[in-house]
Every structure is written in structure tokens, then in C-alpha cells.
Amino acid sequence: PAPVVYGEGSRPPRGDYARDGLVLADYTCPQNYAAYTAQDHDTYRQLFDRQSALVPGLACDEFIAALPLLGVKDRIPRFEEINARLTPATGWEVVAVPGLIPEVPFFTLLANRKFPVTDWIRTPEEMDYIVEPDVFHDLFGHVPLLFNPVFAAHMQAYGAGGLKAHGLGACEQLSRLYWYTIEFGLVRQADGLRAYGAGILSSSGELQHSVRSPEPQRLALDVTRCMRTRYKIDSYQQTYFVIDSFQQLFDLTAPDFTPLYAQVQTLGELAADARNAGDTLVSLA
Ligand code: HBI
Numbered sequence: 001p002a003p004v005v006y007g008e009g010s011r012p013p014r015g016d017y018a019r020d021g022l023v024l025a026d027y028t029c030p031q032n033y034a035a036y037t038a039q040d041h042d043t044y045r046q047l048f049d050r051q052s053a054l055v056p057g058l059a060c061d062e063f064i065a066a067l068p069l070l071g072v073k074d075r076i077p078r079f080e081e082i083n084a085r086l087t088p089a090t091g092w093e094v095v096a097v098p099g100l101i102p103e104v105p106f107f108t109l110l111a112n113r114k115f116p117v118t119d120w121i122r123t124p125e126e127m128d129y130i131v132e133p134d135v136f137h138d139l140f141g142h143v144p145l146l147f148n149p150v151f152a153a154h155m156q157a158y159g160a161g162g163l164k165a166h167g168l169g170a171c172e173q174l175s176r177l178y179w180y181t182i183e184f185g186l187v188r189q190a191d192g193l194r195a196y197g198a199g200i201l202s203s204s205g206e207l208q209h210s211v212r213s214p215e216p217q218r219l220a221l222d223v224t225r226c227m228r229t230r231y232k233i234d235s236y237q238q239t240y241f242v243i244d245s246f247q248q249l250f251d252l253t254a255p256d257f258t259p260l261y262a263q264v265q266t267l268g269e270l271a272a273d274a275r276n277a278g279d280t281l282v283s284l285a
């Protein structure tokens, strides 16, 4: 299959896409549960135990409330075990994919409330950092918030918007919105800043950094500013975008983005750490 372009830079997908004809046209494949080794299950259990101990006070309330709904945590879950709870809750279904997939199949799955979950897990050597999403990043980072009706509706709308963006040649701009919200977004709660982005929630180091460090700048989410802002895929973010609620995220991203894409073209791109007049800074306190 074609190499997958993932946002700002393409990298060779790691999964086994030619799995003797088991990878379908929509890039989904069966979760080959028997292929997991005892080490794979142990890696999942260690990651889950370490990360769930870190989330109190750093992850948003909705994530904390939904995390137990993943069910098993001492082994890699069977995706149908998760779907038994997820589908009745918000109509979403977890489907297995061999890794990063091209943007149109990705958006198409989201638009149909199917969340693509990579079916392999990292090696023990990659415990602290992995470039490409694996089953732990996808299940621990992304799936709990799919139990939240407003966030689940946003994710479906994002998929539909992605198919429109593809038609407009605006996927790179939309991938920045995905990056700075669904992957690395922060939310302001009454008791302070919390993480809701999957890339943060599944990272042992960035969870603390994103919510507590004075180093990065934090901006109130403005969709145009966000889509102008380049990002790096292999270091902590230098800029985080903050929402006040998932309802606000849904409302901000509901309108047709066509005029915003034009504005982004006119105003031009900004570096990941750019300071820009007109930004609304969000303080740590
Ligand atoms: N594929 N499996 C998978 N998971 C992702 O999160 C993903 C993808 N392909 C493309 C992609 N994300 C991003 O480029 C989106 O912004 C489209």
C-alpha cells in the first residue's frame, strides 16, 4: 500500500500491511489475538499500571471517569470486549489496523464511528517513547473519551470534515487541528488545567510537562491560529491549545472550514514555538 503521510512528515508504516490478504480495502484487519506473546501482554500491563497511576490531577475528569470502562488492564484487551461496552454507549466501534493508514481511509473510518486501533504493541525497549501509535497509545489514549457523547460526536464530525478537507487539499491544515486537540489538547477545568489529548495521556513524560511546566506556551484554542501552527512529531510540544469544554471544541469545529483554510493560506504558517500578536495566553495558575 502507499506510504502513509502522517501530518507534517511521512514515515514508513511499521505494521505488516501485506498480512496474507487479511488487510482489507478499508485498511482494517482482524486483531490477531493469538499472535500476542506473553511479553506483549506484560508490556501492556506495565504501561497501563504506570500510566493510570500518573493520571489523577493531570488528566481531565471525563478521562478519569471513563478509563475503567476499558475493562481488562493486565493483558491486551480483545477489541470485541471493548466494543461490548463502547458501541452501546456512543455507537463507536474499535477496529484493528496494521498501523498508520492513509488519510482518506482514516477519515472514512472516523466518519463511520469506527476508531482504527493499531493491533501491535511496542517492544520493552520502547517503553518510554514510540513514534508511531501502537495499541497502548490508541486504547489508553484515545478510546476512553469515545465513551463521552460530546467528544464522540466531535470525533465523528472530524472524520467527516477530513473527507471534505481532502477534497480541498487542506489535509495538512486539518491534521494540525487534530494534533493540537485530539492528540495534544488541554482543557481548563474549575480546578485547573488538565490533559485530554491522547498523545499526552499515553505519555509518561509529557503528561506532567503539558499541565505543569512553565516552558511551553498555552493558548486559548482559536481554530485558524491552530491550523497555522506547525508541529513536531518527536519532541514535547512547545505550544498547547486550551479549550474550556468538549462542547466548546464541538461548537468551534462545527462550521464549514473552507473560509478558514483560505485565511490560513493568506496569513501563512507559524513555527511550533511562534509568539504571535493577538494570541490569548492561558496561564498555569
Ligand atoms: N492512521 N492508524 C492511524 N491512526 C492515526 O491516528 C492516523 C492515521 N493516519 C493519518 C493520521 N492519523 C493523521 O494524519 C490525521 O491527521 C489524518
Ligand code: FE
Residues within 6 Å of the ligand: 133, 137, 138, 141, 142, 183, 198, 199
Ligand atoms: Fe493518536
